[in-house]
Amino acid sequence: xxxxxxxxxxxxxxxxxxxxxxxxxxxxxxxxxxxxxxxxxxxxxxxxxxxxxxxxxxxxxxxxxxxxxxxxxxxxxxxxxxxxxxxxxxxxxxxxxxxxxxxxxxxxxxxxxxxxxxxxxxxxxxxxxxxxxxxxxxxxxxxxxxxxxxxxxxxxxxxxxxxxxxxxxxxxxxxxxxxxxxxxxxxxxxxxxxxxxxxxxxxxxxxxxxxxxxxxxxxxxxxxxxxxxxxxxxxxxxxxxxxxxxxxxxxxxxxxxxxxxxxxxxxxxxxxxxxxxxxxxxxxxxxxxxxxxxxxxxxxxxxxxxxxxxxxxxxxxxxxxxxxxxxxxxxxxxxxx
Amino acid sequence: xxxxxxxxxxxxxxxxxxxxxxxxxxxxxxxxxxxxxxxxxxxxxxxxxxxxxxxxxxxxxxxxxxxxxxxxxxxxxxxxxxxxxxxxxxxxxxxxxxxxxxxxxxxxxxxxxxxxxxxxxxxxxxxxxxxxxxxxxxxxxxxxxxxxxxxxxxxxxxxxxxxxxxxxxxxxxxxxxxxxxxxxxxxxxxxxxxxxxxxxxxxxxxxxxxxxxxxxxxxxxxxxxxxxxxxxxxxxxxxxxxxxxxxxxxxxxxxxxxxxxxxxxxxxxxxxxxxxxxxxxxxxxxxxxxxxxxxxxxxxxxxxxxxxxxxxxxxxxxxxxxxxxxxxxxxxxxxxxxxxxxx
Numbered sequence: 216x217x218x219x220x221x222x223x224x225x226x227x228x229x230x231x232x233x234x235x236x237x238x239x240x241x242x243x244x245x246x247x248x249x250x251x252x253x254x255x256x257x258x259x260x261x262x263x264x265x266x267x268x269x270x271x272x273x274x275x276x277x278x279x280x281x282x283x284x285x286x287x288x289x290x291x292x293x294x295x296x297x298x299x300x301x302x303x304x305x306x307x308x309x310x311x312x313x314x315x316x317x318x319x320x321x322x323x324x325x326x327x328x329x330x331x332x333x334x335x336x337x338x339x340x341x342x343x344x345x346x347x348x349x350x351x352x353x354x355x356x357x358x359x360x361x362x363x364x365x366x367x368x369x370x371x372x373x374x375x376x377x378x379x380x381x382x383x384x385x386x387x388x389x390x391x392x393x394x395x396x397x398x399x400x401x402x403x404x405x406x407x408x409x410x411x412x413x414x415x416x417x418x419x420x421x422x423x424x425x426x427x428x429x430x431x432x433x434x435x436x437x438x439x440x441x442x443x444x445x446x447x448x449x450x451x452x453x454x455x456x457x458x459x460x461x462x463x464x465x466x467x468x469x470x471x472x473x474x475x476x477x478x479x480x481x482x483x484x485x486x487x488x489x490x491x492x493x494x495x496x497x498x499x500x501x502x503x504x505x506x507x508x509x510x511x512x513x514x515x516x517x518x519x520x521x522x523x524x525x526x527x528x529x530x531x532x533x534x535x536x537x538x539x540x541x542x543x544x545x546x547x548x549x550x551x552x
Numbered sequence: 553x554x555x556x557x558x559x560x561x562x563x564x565x566x567x568x569x570x571x572x573x574x575x576x577x578x579x580x581x582x583x584x585x586x587x588x589x590x591x592x593x594x595x596x597x598x599x600x601x602x603x604x605x606x607x608x609x610x611x612x613x614x615x616x617x618x619x620x621x622x623x624x625x626x627x628x629x630x631x632x633x634x635x636x637x638x639x640x641x642x643x644x645x646x647x648x649x650x651x652x653x654x655x656x657x658x659x660x661x662x663x664x665x666x667x668x669x670x671x672x673x674x675x676x677x678x679x680x681x682x683x684x685x686x687x688x689x690x691x692x693x694x695x696x697x698x699x700x701x702x703x704x705x706x707x708x709x710x711x712x713x714x715x716x717x718x719x720x721x722x723x724x725x726x727x728x729x730x731x732x733x734x735x736x737x738x739x740x741x742x743x744x745x746x747x748x749x750x751x752x753x754x755x756x757x758x759x760x761x762x763x764x765x766x767x768x769x770x771x772x773x774x775x776x777x778x779x780x781x782x783x784x785x786x787x788x789x790x791x792x793x794x795x796x797x798x799x800x801x802x803x804x805x806x807x808x809x810x811x812x813x814x815x816x817x818x819x820x821x822x823x824x825x826x827x828x829x830x831x832x833x834x835x836x837x838x839x840x841x842x843x844x845x846x847x848x849x850x851x852x853x854x855x856x857x858x859x860x861x862x863x864x865x866x867x868x869x870x871x872x873x874x875x876x877x878x879x880x881x882x883x884x885x886x887x888x889x890x891x892x893x894x895x
Contacts, residue, residue, distance in 0.1 A: 259744035259745070259746060259747075260715075260744055373832050375832055376832075403605035403606050403771065403833070404605065404771065404773070404812060404815045404816060405605065405811060405812065405815045405832075406605075406832060407815070407817075408814075408815040408817070411817070430744060430745070431817070432745070432819060433816065433817030433819050434817050436817060436819045437817045460819065470746060471745065471746060473749075474745050474746045474748070474749035475745050475749075475774070475819065476748075476749075476752070476772075476774040476775050476777065476778035477774050477777070477778075477819060478773055478774050478777040478801050478813070478816060482778075483756075484753050484756065485749035485752055485753055485778065486749060487746075487749050487750050487753055488746045488749070488750075489750070491714045491716060491717075491747065
């Protein structure tokens with residue numbers, strides 16, 4: 216399905232130069248997102264999932280920098296664009312939703328003013344047409360009596376309502392891709408369910424693709440078409456959501472799935488992955504997961520595995536013969552569904 | 553035999569503006585009832601889980617139980633003695649040794665300028681449990697090993713540990729005074745899932761080994777399902793349903809409990825239809841009349857708008873789990889149409 220993809224990330228490497236040497240936060244990852252597809256990106260704190268999202272929308276905080284690789288949207292490279300050109304893409308073609316809705320909104324401006332400003336930046340609309348569109352957007356994201364609420368300030372909204380406003384901002388120029396970074400993490404479960412179903416509805420209505428970054432496997436299960444599992448700056452496994460959840464291939468994914476408590480099972484103990492994710496300055500050689508892996512053998516400690524096809528998923532693990540060799544080329548050939 | 557009993561406890565916070573502002577604007581006092589008429593008991597060796605959304609008063613209950621807040625109304629008895637004694641004298645000190653608390657944020661609850669060994673030794677010194685440096689040191693080493701750290705870790709500072717390891721340090725500190733009862737306020741919500749699994753497994757092992765009793769507070773229903781024997785569901789300062797875990801999760805009776813269970817993202821990918829969840833938690837400063845859940849409740853009737861429902865016994869389930877209690881007029885009147893509702 217190469218060529219048809221909306222977003223292509225190839226061999227992306229993100230580095231942080233420090234006084235004590237360069238830290239590699241993202242190390243050679245490749246994936247793509249098809250139009251209208253929801254790609255979930257999971258992993259624990261520090262796996263590099265948010266950083267990947269930030270790199271795509273060009274909001275990598277210095278000193279972090281893209282050291283190698285390409286990011287392209289519709290086949291056009293966007294990672295090397297000058298600041299102004301990237302500004303036109305951000306918001307217009309790629310929207311963003313962040314974790315904390317309060318810090319994503321300016322507390323000094325009414326939400327209407329923020330929406331209208333964003334709409335007029337990206338679309339050729341006059342003040343009153345932009346206001347009408349803003350009200351329509353607020354209605355679409357489920358804010359009651361939008362004609363009145365449009366003049367309210369962020370502090371007058373609850374957390375769930377604020378996140379709806381942030382979503383309205385993200386979709387106001389009809390982007391083809393939304394990067395949603397932990398959009399429901401700051402919310403209570405009942406509100407979380409509302410926001411997830413809202414995102415799902417909007418994406419299917421508008422055909423928007425989403426890269427959904429979260430640590431919550433439950434959210435992914437409900438929303439995503441495919442999942443990428445990240446560990447220590449690399450993709451450990453990527454595949455269709457049902458496959459990754461029910462038949463995980465990489466030992467890390469197996470452990471991760473088993474460690475999630477559930478209301479439908481009565482296990483005495485949860486699966487436990489001992490240890491913790493390595494720090495960036497102490498990533499072990501070979502497979503980064505090898506010190507915690509129950510199935511590690513000699514090769515895992517020496518040679519780094521690349522993603523290879525395992526059934527309908529792809530996993531970077533030496534347990535599956537054939538990893539290595541031309542796996543990098545395969546990974547760049549696009550996603551396997 | 554109940555180890556701890558809370559009887560109709562309540563806590564009101566005064567959140568009024570300063571006196572002068574109030575006098576100038578002629579505003580009345582503003583009182584926030586964080587916990588209202590809550591009763592529960594915990595048997596020895598049992599884990600009671602309390603769940604609810606932000607602002608439902610679950611952390612306030614935790615703090616009331618360990619005596620960090622004073623009760624506004626009601627009583628809490630611990631092993632038969634009132635915990636008002638927590639505040640005072642020798643009896644208070646003896647009681648405080650027997651109950652300890654583990655906090656949510658392992659970054660904020662450990663003093664960054666103390667070595668881990670000193671943090672863990674503090675309760676031992678405060679309660680004068682052991683005499684002599686060497687005895688204290690030996691006990692600290694033993695505690696650190698017990699929670700899965702190394703004795704040598706005692707020489708390090710909290711910032712040298714990851715979140716999960718810090719929570720282990722908090723647990724070691726809580727165990728240092730040899731308590732029988734631990735109040736755990738969201739102990740794993742700041743942790744990643746794989747680390748959460750480590751801490752939950754550790755807490756379960758310690759409960760077995762030491763015969764501990766837990767009050768476990770969490771907003772995560774799956775976590776509560778995993779650790780608790782009985783579960784109480786809180787909404788706007790009240791317990792709306794409390795029951796044996798198996799009964800509560802198999803046949804939730806209160807409409808709010810059902811809503812919460814329906815809202816959990818479904819990992820099984822069964823594609824079950826979700827009941828759309830309407831509305832948000834109202835402000836506790838201005839709670840709705842009658843049953844505080846009525847504006848969001850699909851079963852709300854006139855009586856629900858007028859009259860506060862009290863916790864009433866409900867039927868058990870066939871496999872022997874007791875029914876527990878629910879505070880809902882619809883359930884009481886049999887209007888919920890779900891006496892045998894399975895999930």
